[in-house]
Amino acid sequence: MDMDRSDLVDLTTDPTSFLSVADPRLRRMAVSALGPEDARTHAPTLFALAADDDVPVRAAVAEALGLLGQDALDSLGRLADDDDETVREAVATAFGEVGDASAIPWLATAAATDESRHVMEAAVAAMGAIGDDAAVDALLDIVATGPPQVRRRAIAAITVxxxxxVEPAIRKAALDRNPGVREAAEMVVGRQIVPAGD
Structure with missing residues (x-):
């Protein structure tokens, strides 16, 4: 199905009028185009779209829910179990934007066990963005034992x-055998750490 050029022009002018159209591509673009004020005004529509059949629409909704603050926590919680990793990644990012510590248990589990590295990284970043001490144990564990890409992200997140x-964990990571992990830790400590005896 081809999109009408006039629809695209209209969408940029008033995305809210496209939130309920049949074409999922237009719905996704409409959700993505919402600013904070429109997202708050159309929150009930966003909550309903969280159950949309289209994966890109659900992912866009999860991102937009991050604009709503704590009012979005229930819908984000439902989307957190989505089968699609792009939706779960968007949920993790939105939890970080909302900044509510009640998301830490889900984020810690996602960071440690999700099958998608992208979800794991987004969950780690969100825990750092939230900045609640409840995330420290999970982040320390990830710095020590997570996949290298996720460990690099956890090093940055734990610095808050x-x-x-925290400092001993980062210093230990600066001696890691993975060069990416070492580099991330060295950037935090400000210099390369040479093991004793070298």
Whole structure:
């Protein structure tokens, strides 16, 4: 199905009028084009679209829900179990934008066990963005044992915490055998760490 050029022009002018159209591509673009004020005004529509059959629409809705703050937590919680990784990744990012510590248990589980590295990385970043001490244990565990790409992200995320275990964990990561993990840790500590005896 081809999109009408006039629809695209109209969508940029008033995305809210396209939130309920039949074409899922237009719905997704409409959701993505919402600003914070429109998202708040049309929150009930966004909550309903969280159950849309179209994966890209659900992912766009999850991103937009991040604009709604704590009012979006229930809908984000339902989307958190989505079968599609792009939706779960968007949920993790939105949880970080909302900034509510009640999301930490889901984020910690997603960061440690999700089958998608992208979801894991987004969950780690969200825990850092939330900045609640409840995330420290999960982030320390990921810095020590997670996949390299996720460990790099966890090193950056954990720097926001004032916990005595953070610096030793980062210093240990600076000696890691993975060069990406080492580089991330070295950037945090500000210099390359040379093991004693070298």
């Amino acid at each position: 915490f004032d916990d005595p275990r």
